[in-house]
Amino acid sequence: xxxxxxxxxxxxxGILFAxxxxxxxxxxxxxxxxxxxxxxxxxxGGYIAYFMYLYGIHPxxxxxxxxxxxxxxxxxxxxxxxxxxxxxxxxxxxxATFGISILFMQLMNFAFGADVVLANSGYGTTFLFESAVVxxxxxxxxxxxxxxxAICLVIYMKKSKLGRAIRATAQNARAAKILGxxxxxxxxxxxxxxxxxxxxxxxxxxxxxxxxxxxxLPYTIRSFMIVIVAGLGNLPGVALSGMGLGVFEExxxxxxxxxxxxxxxxxxxxxxxxxxxxxxxxxxxxxx
Amino acid sequence: MNxxxxxxxxxxxxxxxxxxxxxxFKVQLSILCVLIxxxxxxxxxxxxxGYNTFGNILFYGLGMYLCASVQVGMFxxxxxxxxxxxEKTFVHTPxxxxxxxxxxxxVAAVVPTIVxxxxxxxxLGLRGHYFAICTLGLGVAxxxxxxxxxxxxxxxxxxTPPFPDVGGLEARGEFFYFLSFMxxxxxxxxxxxxxxxxxxxxxxxxxxxxxKAEAMGIQTMKYKIIGWMISAFFCGLAGxxxxxxxxxxxxxxxxxxxxxxxxxxxxxxxLGGKGTLWGPVIGATVFHIFKExxxxxxxxxxxxxxxxLIVVIVIYFPEGIMGWLREKYPERxxxxxxxxxxxxxxxxx
Numbered sequence: 001x002x003x004x005x006x007x008x009x010x011x012x013x014g015i016l017f018a019x020x021x022x023x024x025x026x027x028x029x030x031x032x033x034x035x036x037x038x039x040x041x042x043x044x045g046g047y048i049a050y051f052m053y054l055y056g057i058h059p060x061x062x063x064x065x066x067x068x069x070x071x072x073x074x075x076x077x078x079x080x081x082x083x084x085x086x087x088x089x090x091x092x093x094x095x096a097t098f099g100i101s102i103l104f105m106q107l108m109n110f111a112f113g114a115d116v117v118l119a120n121s122g123y124g125t126t127f128l129f130e131s132a133v134v135x136x137x138x139x140x141x142x143x144x145x146x147x148x149x150a151i152c153l154v155i156y157m158k159k160s161k162l163g164r165a166i167r168a169t170a171q172n173a174r175a176a177k178i179l180g181x182x183x184x185x186x187x188x189x190x191x192x193x194x195x196x197x198x199x200x201x202x203x204x205x206x207x208x209x210x211x212x213x214x215x216x217l218p219y220t221i222r223s224f225m226i227v228i229v230a231g232l233g234n235l236p237g238v239a240l241s242g243m244g245l246g247v248f249e250e251x252x253x254x255x256x257x258x259x260x261x262x263x264x265x266x267x268x269x270x271x272x273x274x275x276x277x278x279x280x281x282x283x284x285x286x287x288x
Numbered sequence: 289m290n291x292x293x294x295x296x297x298x299x300x301x302x303x304x305x306x307x308x309x310x311x312x313f314k315v316q317l318s319i320l321c322v323l324i325x326x327x328x329x330x331x332x333x334x335x336x337x338g339y340n341t342f343g344n345i346l347f348y349g350l351g352m353y354l355c356a357s358v359q360v361g362m363f364x365x366x367x368x369x370x371x372x373x374x375e376k377t378f379v380h381t382p383x384x385x386x387x388x389x390x391x392x393x394x395v396a397a398v399v400p401t402i403v404x405x406x407x408x409x410x411x412l413g414l415r416g417h418y419f420a421i422c423t424l425g426l427g428v429a430x431x432x433x434x435x436x437x438x439x440x441x442x443x444x445x446x447x448t449p450p451f452p453d454v455g456g457l458e459a460r461g462e463f464f465y466f467l468s469f470m471x472x473x474x475x476x477x478x479x480x481x482x483x484x485x486x487x488x489x490x491x492x493x494x495x496x497x498x499x500k501a502e503a504m505g506i507q508t509m510k511y512k513i514i515g516w517m518i519s520a521f522f523c524g525l526a527g528x529x530x531x532x533x534x535x536x537x538x539x540x541x542x543x544x545x546x547x548x549x550x551x552x553x554x555x556x557x558x559l560g561g562k563g564t565l566w567g568p569v570i571g572a573t574v575f576h577i578f579k580e581x582x583x584x585x586x587x588x589x590x591x592x593x594x595x596x597l598i599v600v601i602v603i604y605f606p607e608g609i610m611g612w613l614r615e616k617y618p619e620r621x622x623x624x625x626x627x628x629x630x631x632x633x634x635x636x637x
Binding site: 090091092096099100101102103110228259262263267270273274277 | 340413414415418420422426429432435588591592596597602
């Protein structure tokens with residue numbers, strides 16, 4: 001029964017990871033940027049929901065408010081910093097966003113304090129299999145909201161004019177520019193959408209789990225890992241590997257103990273990269 | 289050449305007399321020496337080889353833990369030492385302390401080198417940003433895992449043996465200063481010796497185009513691993529010294545501190561100018577002065593300042609001080625400048 005519990009927990013958690021990873025894949029594919037500050041955007045979104053909870057508004061409304069605020073944070077960040085690293089070496093973007101990550105971490109620490117907090121949604125719990133499996137309703141809620149947002153975004157990217165422009169820019173930025181797409185605007189919108197997705201995920205995380213100013217980096221690493229396992233532009237793959245990662249984490253937590261949970265995630269990243277490197281080196285290729 | 293000799297002699301004399309000229313800054317000077325070592329070793333990967341690593345912190349932290357563990361474990365049971373925490377149940381005699389330190393530093397330098405050699409084949413096969421993220425993962429994973437191991441203090445940290453009772457605080461400062469100064473001199477001589485051989489050219493070839501280097505018959509993997517092992521050796525040594533200097537080891541805040549030391553070494557090398565011999569030294573010195581100055585002004589806001597600093601340096605100053613000097617005075621760097629061409633460029637502007 002423990003394994004059923006861990007699997008269910010892991011899948012519900014993994015759906016959240018997949019949502020963050022989707023944002024990561026979007027900006028990576030379109031702008032060729034790896035955003036180390038991704039996790040900190042998530043945590044910031046979480047604090048928005050937490051503050052609504054503090055002021056007596058039900059934190060579930062954070063799912064709507066957080067992405068709107070985070071969209072503007074993302075666009076602002078793009079205008080200030082990211083637009084200067086878009087065409088440069090990937091390492092420059094990694095290091096610059098690392099700086100942003102440290103900055104955000106510390107600013108959140110000042111603004112919200114270094115305590116571990118959560119926004120209590122008061123949704124109660126569901127008991128399955130004669131109380132052997134305990135599922136908080138908030139987890140089910142957050143997973144379904146994530147799926148809803150992901151589906152909306154996929155449809156938006158397929159149907160709308162901006163979505164078409166984003167996809168065109170991802171395929172060939174230069175050609176898109178020639179055909180009249182304002183790529184600068186598209187980049188800003190992409191980064192904004194990514195931040196908004198992080199905001200949704202953060203709000204859901206603050207309802208379901210806990211948030212803390214320094215917890216950002218693991219979320220970045222998780223989403224990076226999901227994207228490299230699934231490949232860019234492979235949405236079902238992102239969803240599946242997200243759930244896989246969630247299940248892995250729950251089992252690592254259960255078998256190794258909670259203190260090794262984050263360590264296991266980072267080690268898994270190293271192992272996946274090394275595995276792919278050996279697989280590709282047989283064909284005399286390398287990860288690009 | 290003669291000019292260079294005078295410069296080196298002046299720096300050496302300054303280094304030896306510095307703790308007596310600035311007795312109040314002994315600890316700061318020792319930290320500066322450690323920072324220079326870290327920047328110089330990072331430059332072997334990031335500057336010369338083109339492999340931007342966040343993972344050299346792994347060797348630094350490993351060296352720190354190993355040195356302290358050996359120093360304690362040689363004479364007393366390690367588990368009881370860490371269990372007693374701050375309260376000292378065991379006291380090192382001076383002879384034990386120095387013997388332990390000497391053996392500890394050797395172990396702290398050698399074991400990370402072996403580790404680098406063992407993991408090098410797998411990790412260095414990755415390229416570009418995959419390498420960067422993978423090494424970032426390695427550093428954080430090491431911190432998280434060492435924070436869960438009981439015998440080296442787990443979450444509550446590990447107190448290194450206190451300096452024995454010979455000469456008090458002054459002697460302690462001088463001892464650690466000269467230790468770290470020796471490490472800098474050793475590292476600088478080693479790095480300089482490496483940079484004057486074919487090895488450096490091979491590293492540069494790997495940076496410029498690894499596939500072509502391989503096609504030219506260079507066993508790139510071998511040289512990459514050797515380069516990483518050299519880095520690991522000096523990183524471990526620096527870690528061991530720093531552990532003794534700080535006197536307290538925490539898994540994520542002191543040893544595997546990717547958020548501070550791990551970024552500092554990248555930043556210092558970039559600030560000074562990566563891919564140059566003197567760049568990291570200058571970068572580390574400027575960075576340390578800046579950091580200490582601003583840390584006191586911005587007390588509490590230092591990480592905010594650090595974040596802004598990283599963004600500004602990376603975006604607006606990626607060539608560093610040496611790169612800027614090179615653009616300004618190309619003749620000094622042995623570049624032949626065609627005067628007519630230069631004039632034409634100035635007129636165009």
